[in-house]
Amino acid sequence: MSPELSRGLLQLARALIVAARNWSLYPPEHPTVGVSVKRLCDAIHESSLGAVFSIGITPDTLMIESTAADSSQTAVAEAAALLHDRDLLRVTFLGDVPPEAIHAFLTILALDPADRRARGGPARIWEMDGHPSLALEQIDYQRVLAREAGDIPEPAKRDDVWKSIVTSIAGGQKAFFDERQQARLLEIAGSVPDIADLAIAVAAPKCTLGGSPMITLQAATVLAAFRHLTSIVGLMAPDRMPEVMNNLAAAAIQLDAHLMMQMMQAEENPAAGVAIVQGLAGAFDDAKVAQLLATALALDGKASDRLATIF
Numbered sequence: 001m002s003p004e005l006s007r008g009l010l011q012l013a014r015a016l017i018v019a020a021r022n023w024s025l026y027p028p029e030h031p032t033v034g035v036s037v038k039r040l041c042d043a044i045h046e047s048s049l050g051a052v053f054s055i056g057i058t059p060d061t062l063m064i065e066s067t068a069a070d071s072s073q074t075a076v077a078e079a080a081a082l083l084h085d086r087d088l089l090r091v092t093f094l095g096d097v098p099p100e101a102i103h104a105f106l107t108i109l110a111l112d113p114a115d116r117r118a119r120g121g122p123a124r125i126w127e128m129d130g131h132p133s134l135a136l137e138q139i140d141y142q143r144v145l146a147r148e149a150g151d152i153p154e155p156a157k158r159d160d161v162w163k164s165i166v167t168s169i170a171g172g173q174k175a176f177f178d179e180r181q182q183a184r185l186l187e188i189a190g191s192v193p194d195i196a197d198l199a200i201a202v203a204a205p206k207c208t209l210g211g212s213p214m215i216t217l218q219a220a221t222v223l224a225a226f227r228h229l230t231s232i233v234g235l236m237a238p239d240r241m242p243e244v245m246n247n248l249a250a251a252a253i254q255l256d257a258h259l260m261m262q263m264m265q266a267e268e269n270p271a272a273g274v275a276i277v278q279g280l281a282g283a284f285d286d287a288k289v290a291q292l293l294a295t296a297l298a299l300d301g302k303a304s305d306r307l308a309t310i311f
Contacts, residue, residue, distance in 0.1 A: 008047035009055070009062060009069050013079035015043040020082060023106040037102045044097050054092040057083045058197075059158075065256050068204075082109070087121055089193070090137035101131035108136075139193075169225045170202045177232070185232040189244045195251035198225055203259065219262035222255070226276045245279045252280055 019036040026033050047053055056063035061071035061080050069076045083091065086109055108122050108129075119125050123138040130136070161184050165177070177185065188194040202225050203218040226248050233244045252260055266277055 005047070005064060006069060008043070009064065010073055010075055012040070012043040012047050012055075013062065013069075013073075013075040015040040016079050017075060017082065019102065020106055020109050024110050028103060034099075037099050037106075040102055041097055041099060044093050048093050048095070050096050052092065052094055054090060056090050057088050059084045067256060068200075086116070087139045088123075088136060089139055092135040092137075094133050094135060097133045098131070101133045104130050105134060166198065166201045169198075169228060170205050170221060172221070172224075177228075182232055182236065185229055186236055189229045189233050189240070189247065192247050192250045192254075195226075195229065195247055196254045198229075199251060199255055213256075213259070215258050215262045218259050219266055222259065223263055223266060223276050226280075230276065230279070245282070248276070249280045 015036070019033075019040045022030075022033050022036045044053070054064070057080055058068075059081065060077060062069045062076055062083075071077050071080070104126075108116070108125055111119075111125075116122060116125065121138045123136040126134075126136045161180050165181055165184060168177070168181075188198055199222045202221050203213075206214045206217040206221055208214060229248070230241065230244060233240055252263065255263075264277060264280065
């Protein structure tokens, strides 16, 4: 993430925290609220320059195109926690955002959690009461409610089992997983957000000393993670393989554009087992193919010969 973008995101995070706090303390017409709303509008404009600007949300940090912001900045961590606690996965600003849109957004953030969930979650509420300059993406509410009712198993936790899986895959060595790790990998394979999080986690260490991503190495590591997932599914639940390939494809589209393009152009060893790249290509629908080709044109001005042979 460039220094300019990092600074802009930090200012936006600070403005969001202040605006949300003031909205909960004062009535909408209070001057303090007006000032904080204007600052948030200005921070959004300075970060987006009037273009589409999308922020991913994790429990600990904010992300731009799968690149994490500096979570050691208190404002970034607080803003991430604030949005994550409201069941949001992504906030997208579609150009300049007027004060009335911020008012509606802050209203949703201030809702009682039970009320927010009873109404279908922040994204569903926004579809009814929101503003077209802002789009919200939320967690899978049906899955959350079913989990709380005990109808489905707990999804992948970010505990020691998760960390050991990430370490094994990122380390590059031939990984051997115990029963708990295998069970967790099977859970991850069933969840697009968990697959995307795993891909980001294993790729994150593959950077230069200066912090620049080593895209080729990152792509190879993510493909290795996908290969581990398909191997576990092939052994433990082979009937789920089509579903899992669709999940992998959906997760791949969420990754950094450069990383995804490098993955799709990678040459695979036939002895490695499942042909992940070909499997991903086969799982892409027309919309995903169009998105991938548009990304190639935006990055390189053309689709490579390798990419052309895949599709």
